[in-house]
Amino acid sequence: MASTEVPKSGWLVKFPRLRLIPALPLAVLITLSVVAVLAPVLAPHPPLQGGLGAKLLPPAWLPGGRWTYFLGTDLLGRDILSRLLYGARTSLSIAVLTVGISGTFGTLLGLISGYFGGVLDVIIMRVTDVALSIPLILVAIVLVAALGTSLGNVIFVIVFLLWPRYTRQIRGETLAIKERDFVALAHIANCSHARIIWRHMLPNVVPTLLVLITLQAGYVVLLESTLSFLGAGIPPSTPAWGLMISEGRTVIDSAWWVVLWPGLAIVLMVLSGNLLGDWLRDRLDPKLRQI
Numbered sequence: 001m002a003s004t005e006v007p008k009s010g011w012l013v014k015f016p017r018l019r020l021i022p023a024l025p026l027a028v029l030i031t032l033s034v035v036a037v038l039a040p041v042l043a044p045h046p047p048l049q050g051g052l053g054a055k056l057l058p059p060a061w062l063p064g065g066r067w068t069y070f071l072g073t074d075l076l077g078r079d080i081l082s083r084l085l086y087g088a089r090t091s092l093s094i095a096v097l098t099v100g101i102s103g104t105f106g107t108l109l110g111l112i113s114g115y116f117g118g119v120l121d122v123i124i125m126r127v128t129d130v131a132l133s134i135p136l137i138l139v140a141i142v143l144v145a146a147l148g149t150s151l152g153n154v155i156f157v158i159v160f161l162l163w164p165r166y167t168r169q170i171r172g173e174t175l176a177i178k179e180r181d182f183v184a185l186a187h188i189a190n191c192s193h194a195r196i197i198w199r200h201m202l203p204n205v206v207p208t209l210l211v212l213i214t215l216q217a218g219y220v221v222l223l224e225s226t227l228s229f230l231g232a233g234i235p236p237s238t239p240a241w242g243l244m245i246s247e248g249r250t251v252i253d254s255a256w257w258v259v260l261w262p263g264l265a266i267v268l269m270v271l272s273g274n275l276l277g278d279w280l281r282d283r284l285d286p287k288l289r290q291i
Helices: 010-014 016-020 023-037 080-116 118-132 136-147 151-177 181-188 193-229 241-251 257-284 286-290
Strands: none
Touching (some): 023 080, 080 151, 080 257, 151 193, 193 241, 193 257
16 A cells, blocks of 8 residues: 655755744745845835836836836835835834833833732733723824824834733733742842842743744734824835835726735735744743644
């Protein structure tokens, strides 16, 4: 009887751990990061430079396209490829800043709440519950409308919306960790609360924090793009993927390329971040790792 086993390729046999690494999502994120850093070098045209003579040119391989505008142009004759490259810089900058600030603040509150407990825990968690119950998009639009459209205001709004997610998750991890023997031994050794939190609690919540950061980075890109699409995000003069889709939605039936490329960029970044976050969760969670 013929064997039905699927043969494994040679490189998987030699390097079995490579099967566990999300190579494609990681490659996409690294490529987008490099593109964002080198945008001024890679962009064929300035992102704000346009001209009515080059208005709504199709991609270079379609009739009427020009190779100097490889992915076509928008309503103002601006090169879409150049704006995509600079848009990656905008999206990644916002993701890094907001995730870093909200993650630091939320983790600190979660550690304090879970470690000390009592009235302080009740106050922090009730504030967290209220913040989590607020509709994200609605509040973001209201805040940005009240503060104005600018990069700093968008970062402030996203940080305001994200920190409760870190606080609740890290607080749950802290409650479990503080019952372990090494924390009790640290108390017996008369270690200060700050030392116990810094040396014993924080290192043990880092795996959970890494997973949250990876997953939230994709969510931040999606939220920023949504705000820009609704006109409550990045100012119109700044290259941003959501703003590019918003500007091109009126001509989507005749100039599909104006919205297709930024839409694909958003999908690639968010999907890659989520896949990498799922992989990290599976690798860092002891129960899932055994399965």
